[in-house]
Amino acid sequence: MSKMIVPLGPQHPALEEPESFTLMLEGERVAAATVALGYNHRGMEKAAESRTYVQNIYLLERICGICSHSHSTCYVQTVEALAGAEVPKRAQYIRALIGELERIHSHLLWLGIAGHEIGFMTLFMYAWKDREIVMDILEMLTGNRINYGMNMLGGVRRDITPEQGQKVLEALDALEERTEYYKNVILQEQTVAIRTLGVGRLSREDGLRLGATGPVLRAAGVVKDIRKDDPTEVYNELDFKVATDEHADVYGRTVVRVTELMESYHMIRQILRQIPDGPLSVKVPNRIPAGEAAARYEAPRGEDFHYTRSNGTDKPERVKVRAPTLANLAAITHMIDGGFLADVPIVIAAIDPCFSCTDRMVRVKDASSGRDDVWNWDKLRQYSIEWHKKRGQDLGYRI
Amino acid sequence: MQKENDILNSLSKKFPEIDISEAAVSVRKIYLSVPEEAFMNALKFLSAEFGFKNLCTVTGLDAGDGYEFIYHISDDEGVLMNLKFKTAGGDGVTIKSVLPIYQGATFYERELEGLLGVKVEGLPEGRQYPLPDNWPEGQYPMRKN
Amino acid sequence: MANLMSVGTAIFNILVYPGFLFLGVLSLVYEYADRIIYARLQNRVGPPWYQPVADLIKLLTKETVIPSEANNRLFRSIPTFAFAATAASFLYIPVWNNRSLLPFDGDLIVVMYFLTIPTLTFFLAGWYSSSLFAEIGGIRAMMQLFAYEVPFYMSLLGPAALAGTWSISGVSQFYREHPLLILINIPSLAVAIFSAQGKLERVPFDAPDAETEVVGGTFTEYSGRFLAMFRMMLGAEMVVVAALIAAVFSPFFIGGNAALGLFLFLIKVLAVVFLLALMRAALARFRLDQMVSFCWKVLTPVSLAQILLDLIIKGAL
Numbered sequence: 004m005s006k007m008i009v010p011l012g013p014q015h016p017a018l019e020e021p022e023s024f025t026l027m028l029e030g031e032r033v034a035a036a037t038v039a040l041g042y043n044h045r046g047m048e049k050a051a052e053s054r055t056y057v058q059n060i061y062l063l064e065r066i067c068g069i070c071s072h073s074h075s076t077c078y079v080q081t082v083e084a085l086a087g088a089e090v091p092k093r094a095q096y097i098r099a100l101i102g103e104l105e106r107i108h109s110h111l112l113w114l115g116i117a118g119h120e121i122g123f124m125t126l127f128m129y130a131w132k133d134r135e136i137v138m139d140i141l142e143m144l145t146g147n148r149i150n151y152g153m154n155m156l157g158g159v160r161r162d163i164t165p166e167q168g169q170k171v172l173e174a175l176d177a178l179e180e181r182t183e184y185y186k187n188v189i190l191q192e193q194t195v196a197i198r199t200l201g202v203g204r205l206s207r208e209d210g211l212r213l214g215a216t217g218p219v220l221r222a223a224g225v226v227k228d229i230r231k232d233d234p235t236e237v238y239n240e241l242d243f244k245v246a247t248d249e250h251a252d253v254y255g256r257t258v259v260r261v262t263e264l265m266e267s268y269h270m271i272r273q274i275l276r277q278i279p280d281g282p283l284s285v286k287v288p289n290r291i292p293a294g295e296a297a298a299r300y301e302a303p304r305g306e307d308f309h310y311t312r313s314n315g316t317d318k319p320e321r322v323k324v325r326a327p328t329l330a331n332l333a334a335i336t337h338m339i340d341g342g343f344l345a346d347v348p349i350v351i352a353a354i355d356p357c358f359s360c361t362d363r364m365v366r367v368k369d370a371s372s373g374r375d376d377v378w379n380w381d382k383l384r385q386y387s388i389e390w391h392k393k394r395g396q397d398l399g400y401r402i
Numbered sequence: 403m404q405k406e407n408d409i410l411n412s413l414s415k416k417f418p419e420i421d422i423s424e425a426a427v428s429v430r431k432i433y434l435s436v437p438e439e440a441f442m443n444a445l446k447f448l449s450a451e452f453g454f455k456n457l458c459t460v461t462g463l464d465a466g467d468g469y470e471f472i473y474h475i476s477d478d479e480g481v482l483m484n485l486k487f488k489t490a491g492g493d494g495v496t497i498k499s500v501l502p503i504y505q506g507a508t509f510y511e512r513e514l515e516g517l518l519g520v521k522v523e524g525l526p527e528g529r530q531y532p533l534p535d536n537w538p539e540g541q542y543p544m545r546k547n
Numbered sequence: 548m549a550n551l552m553s554v555g556t557a558i559f560n561i562l563v564y565p566g567f568l569f570l571g572v573l574s575l576v577y578e579y580a581d582r583i584i585y586a587r588l589q590n591r592v593g594p595p596w597y598q599p600v601a602d603l604i605k606l607l608t609k610e611t612v613i614p615s616e617a618n619n620r621l622f623r624s625i626p627t628f629a630f631a632a633t634a635a636s637f638l639y640i641p642v643w644n645n646r647s648l649l650p651f652d653g654d655l656i657v658v659m660y661f662l663t664i665p666t667l668t669f670f671l672a673g674w675y676s677s678s679l680f681a682e683i684g685g686i687r688a689m690m691q692l693f694a695y696e697v698p699f700y701m702s703l704l705g706p707a708a709l710a711g712t713w714s715i716s717g718v719s720q721f722y723r724e725h726p727l728l729i730l731i732n733i734p735s736l737a738v739a740i741f742s743a744q745g746k747l748e749r750v751p752f753d754a755p756d757a758e759t760e761v762v763g764g765t766f767t768e769y770s771g772r773f774l775a776m777f778r779m780m781l782g783a784e785m786v787v788v789a790a791l792i793a794a795v796f797s798p799f800f801i802g803g804n805a806a807l808g809l810f811l812f813l814i815k816v817l818a819v820v821f822l823l824a825l826m827r828a829a830l831a832r833f834r835l836d837q838m839v840s841f842c843w844k845v846l847t848p849v850s851l852a853q854i855l856l857d858l859i860i861k862g863a864l
Contacts, residue, residue, distance in 0.1 A: 009679060016758040031835055040509075041532035049543050084428070120759050122750050122832025128589035194751055194831040214457055214506025232480030233430050294426070295433055297474055297484055299458070308458045308474065310484075323472075325459035325510075333506040344683075345834040348759040 006034065011347065013042050019116070024351070028344055036339040036347075038332060051322040056082050056291055059322065060154055063309075066324060068149050069112065072098075072105045073302035074309070074324070075154045080235055080298035081311040082156055086287050093281040094158035095236040100171075100274045101145065101153050102236075102300075103267045107178065108137045109303035110260045110267075113355045114185060117257060120348040121198040126188065133181045140174045143167060158284025168275045175268050182264045189257055199254035203338040203350035206251055213333040217305020218263070219354050221247045222255030229301035240277065243270050253353040260355075289317045302327055304355045328356045405481065406432050409452055417444055433484045441487040442498055445473065448485070449503050453477040457504035460511060462518040464546040469495060469518060475504075489520075499524030517544040565642040567634050573816075574782030575599040580817060581785065581824050588828035599782070603775055611771030616677040625675070626769075626776035629668040633783045636661035640790045641716050642812050650716035655707055658715065658791060659700055662746065665784055666692045669748075669755065669765045672777075676768035684764025687835055688748065688755040694839040695745030695752065698846035701854060702738040706795050709857040719794045726798035731860060735853040736796045738846045740822050743788045745842070747781070749823065751830040752838050789819035 011024040021042035027035040047066060051059050064075040076098055083090060090098075111134040118126030138148045144163055145151035153159050189195055205215060207223040220227055228245040230238040246262035248255035293315040300307045305327030314320040331354040338350050406427050414422045417440050426433040436444050448454040458474040468491040476482045489495050497514075499522050500507050511522045512531040519542035529535065533543075560566055578599040586593030613622055639654040666688055673685020707713060709728060710721035722729050745752035756764030763769075766777055793815035833841060 007679070007683075009683070016762055037528075039529050041530075041534060044532045044534075046543065118831070122753060122757055122759070123830070124750070125589045125828045126831075128591055132590055192831070194833065197837055198831055198834065211455060212505050214504060227478070229480070232478070233476075233482065234480075295484070297431060297433075297458075297482055299476075299482065306458070310459075310461050310472065310474065312463065321461065321463040323459065323461040323463075325474075329459075329509055330506065333508060343834055343836070345754060345757070345760050345832075 009344070020356075022356075024339075024347070026339070026344065026347065031343050031345065033339055033342055033344060033347060036336045038336060040332070048322055048324060051319060053318065055289065055317045056156060056287075056319060057289075059319065060156070061152065063322070063324065064150050064152065064154075067326065069109050070105065070302040070304060070307065070326075071150045072101050072153065073300050073307045074326075076102060076236075077298050077300040077302075077307050077309040078311070078322070079154045079156055080300070081296040081309050082291060082313075083287065084296035084298065085291050085294050085311065085313050086156070087292075088157045088285050088287045090158055090236075091282045091285060092237070092279050093162075094283050096274050096278040097159045097161075097163060097283075098154065099237050099241070100163070100271060100278075101141070101151055103271050103274070104137055104141055104144075104171075105151075106267050106303045107264055108134055108141065109355070110264050111137065113260060113303075113352075114257070116352050116355075117253075117349065120352045121195065123195065126185075126195075129181075130185065133178065136174050136178055140171055143170060155284060156287035158282070160283075162283055163278075168278075171271065172275060175271060179265070179268050182261060182268070186261050186265075189254075189261060196254065198346075198349065199257060200250070200252060202253045202346045203342065203353055204252045205334050205338050209337060210251075210334060213337060214330050215305075215334040215354075216330045217302070217327050217355075218246075218256050218259045219305065219331050219334065221245065222259045223251040224249045229299045229306050233299055235298065235300065237274070241270050241273050253349055256353045290315065291317070291319075304328060305330060328354065331356070403427060403429060405479070406430070409448070409481070409483070410434070412451070413444060413447070416447060420444065430481050431484070432481070433486070435486045435488070438487045438489060441485065442500075445475070445485060445500060445503060448475065448483060453479075454481075454483055457500065457507055457510070458482070460500075460507065460514060462514045462520065462544065464491065464518065464544060466546065467491065469520060471497060471514070473500065493519065494521075495519075496521040496523055498522070501525065516542075518542055519545065561638065566638065569642075570634055570637045570783050570786060571779065573786045574779060575603070577786050577789070577816065577820050578782040581820050584821055584824040585828055588825065603779065606775035606778065607772050609771045611773060612768075614677060614768050617768065618675040618677075621671065621675045622768075623773065625668050625672045626773045626780065629665045629672075630776055630780040630783065632661050632664035632668075633780050633787055637783070637787050637790070639715055640787065641719055641794050642790075642809065650714055652717065653713045655703060655713050655715050655718065655795075658787075659703070662784070662787065662791075663692070663696065665780060666746070672769070673765040676765075678768045680762040681765055681767040683761045684755045684767065687761070688765055690835060691745050691748070691752060691755060691838060694842035695742040695846075698738050698842055698850050699742035699746060701847065701850035702735045702742065703791070703795055705735045705850060705853040705857045706732045708854055709861050711861065715791070715794050719798075722796075722798040728860075729796060729798050731856065732796060732853065734849050736792070738850045738853070739792050739796070740819070740826065741846055742842065743792065744823065744826060745838070746788060747785055747823070750827045751833045753832055754835045754838060757832055785820065785823070786816065789816045789823070792819050 007028040009026045009028055011026055013021040013023045023039040023042070025037045025039070026033050047062060051062060054062060060075050060079060063078045064071045066074045111130050115127040115130035115134070118124065118130065141151060142148050144167060145153050145161060153161060205219065205223055207225055210220045210223045210225060224247055226245050226247055231245055243266045246259045246266055248258045250258065291313040293313055295310070295312045297308070297310040307327055308325040310323040311319050312321040335351060335354060339347055342350060409432065410422045410425055410427070414420050419440050420436050422434065424435055454475040454477045456476045458476055461472040461474070463470050465488070469489050470486060472484050472486045474482060474484050489497065497520055499511055501524055508525065509531055511525050512528065514520055515522055515525070516530045516533050562568060579594070579596055582598070583593040613619060636658045638649050639658050669688040670685040673681040673688065707718050709731070710718045712718060712721065748755050756766060766774060769777060797815050
């Protein structure tokens with residue numbers, strides 16, 4: 004059969020964010036795949052250099068809409084390390100609480116997306132409805148459904164009351180029951196099994212070799228979780244297991260995520276039991292002493308990495324962010340190659356990609372050089388009209 | 403912090419040109435500068451002898467008087483090693499790719515090429531990342547000029 | 548004069564009731580039924596009752612864009628072919644009694660062939676769109692055709708063999724007289740429901756227009772009134788297939804009273820549509836290769852066994 008080249012993206016119904024995969028097809032099979040990124044490049048690392056440390060919390064929280072707390076926690080950890088600030092225990096517990104709630108919300112979201120990718124819309128509708136429970140809890144605790152704004156340098160902004168804790172516990176009971184149900188669906192529903200078992204295989208060796216991270220790696224049987232390996236905050240005071248699976252395919256990743264959901268419920272119950280009384284924050288100076296610090300945090304999608312270099316002023320010299328998706332990308336083409344076109348969406352979705360996280364930086368306008376490479380809105384509009392006219396698609400209205 | 407210091411001591415024993423007195427050590431984190439010539443061998447040594455099999459990312463920064471490259475590598479026990487080296491600044495800087503040691507490094511090194519404008523030797527051909535294709539040549543956002 | 552009257556009645560029958568117009572209304576009603584059942588099964592509220600009509604009107608008022616690369620004439624005419632074939636097949640399916648509008652011995656086979664035409668038009672529509680995703684969708688539709696068509700035919704042939712006639716009206720007449728014999732055909736019914744999902748390109752067999760893989764599939768390039776025509780046709784096809792399954796597999800007919808007969812017909816079709824919606828909600832999409840092997844390795848042997856069983860019982864009767 005002749006070869007056919009299929010573009011998957013930058014805009015495609017299977018992808019929640021713009022990125023571009025080019026697939027060379029032989030019949031229904033993928034012979035080769037390449038990936039192109041950068042469509043979501045927003046220039047955050049550069050922007051961080053001209054903002055103060057406090058402003059950067061809110062900037063970096065907006066790297067990603069889903070794992071916003073992971074990014075801001077990871078960033079404040081680097082700054083606190085630089086300033087030598089000791090975060091109060093109560094604040095650490097609250098950070099961990101929001102972190103785990105965020106993991107629940109992210110994994111439920113993923114479960115729905117996975118259902119969508121394999122054409123199982125009912126799973127999508129169910130999972131997203133149940134996700135509303137945890138979203139409501141997050142809104143109650145932080146005031147926001149996403150981008151919680153809980154972190155500040157040296158602690159957290161808001162306290163939780165015992166009544167709120169009670170509501171969280173009630174929500175957990177409901178969520179736990181639903182998650183048990185999903186576990187049964189995944190383990191017993193035949194059409195789910197045949198669409199995920201053996202699909203997108205990434206062996207333990209390949210995963211380690213290509214630097215994969217998070218549930219993708221844990222599904223290949225690697226016990227690796229930053230919460231265990233490099234426990235920051237209070238994770239060494241919590242009792243939890245690292246969810247792993249031996250399937251090393253999409254099925255395994257699904258099982259790992261659902262197991263992690265159960266572990267998160269377990270952890271939140273412990274947090275609410277153990278949380279001590281005390282202050283919520285310590286004072287961190289505006290000017291941070293010169294130095295450098297790196298921090299890692301287990302985001303829902305894998306290992307999130309932040310590095311901050313300070314130069315003694317109130318603005319950082321360099322902020323470097325590595326989101327988990329970028330680490331998993333090298334593994335993606337490996338997993339797609341030789342598979343079916345029909346499996347490509349679920350294989351991509353199974354790393355739980357977040358391309359907004361991955362592409363952080365923006366094209367900065369260079370006003371000084373006066374080059375004509377940055378278009379203003381009018382010029383872009385004109386170009387668009389002409390482009391469509393040339394193709395005989397005069398839309399009859401002005402864009 | 404026994405393990406962290408052990409790592410530093412064996413490094414300095416093996417590579418006398420590495421000065422570990424400047425290293426900053428905290429729990430499970432090491433920050434160490436090495437001369438550019440010793441860098442690749444030190445990386446190989448750490449990967450082979452101490453199990454630093456995972457490359458978290460590569461940070462490239464313009465320190466004003468030159469570029470600085472920081473390779474963040476981690477092992478299975480949660481130790482994070484930040485290995486740094488410095489080069490000259492300006493155009494025409496070339497560094498070596500770490501792809502032979504860390505096969506997941508493609509995008510990290512491509513980012514160095516795209517944002518800092520250094521040449522990474524040994525990186526396969528590919529579309530630039532993360533800047534768009536029509537980005538003007540010779541403009542590198544992360545430079546501080 | 549009497550001749551003129553009967554010509555008038557025939558035209559009325561073909562164009563209005565139980566012909567095109569009736570089919571059009573039914574397809575909207577059952578599209579709504581399908582959507583609301585599906586929504587309720589998914590914990591959703593679902594659309595209001597007029598949604599299918601609103602969708603149709605909206606599509607009709609939208610601008611139609613035809614790709615400059617596409618074969619203009621074929622691109623425009625293919626949806627009409629698809630709808631015409633579906634509507635024509637409805638004329639042979641009994642509605643208010645157990646006699647269709649134009650019954651003849653062998654109309655079961657004719658209906659099946661008519662129902663193949665829409666799938667062929669999907670392929671042609673995809674091919675002549677000259678768009679990558681439409682082409683892949685068209686090829687997938689064709690590959691599916693080879694998989695589900697055989698079990699679908701055979702699942703209907705089993706009951707027909709037992710009834711000893713190739714006429715749909717004859718089959719339903721037979722089961723009205725021997726209602727208990729229908730129990731024998733239950734495996735065949737299951738096969739028919741499954742392969743009908745393939746024919747209608749719905750989950751679990753919706754690979755030809757799986758949006759996460761091939762965007763809109765066959766219909767990627769279609770818009771405006773041509774897409775509306777295709778949508779009407781899909782709704783009508785669902786009614787025709789459901790009515791066909793109901794006619795062949797259900798013994799409930801009441802002679803004489805047209806209104807009661809019509810009511811029973813609506814209920815029966817609704818029951819089949821409910822089964823179709825239930826399946827759509829409960830299953831995930833099969834990959835094309837899995838779908839083909841499922842059709843050949845599971846559905847076909849079952850329907851073969853059914854035909855054998857029916858023939859043996861026929862001999863015993």
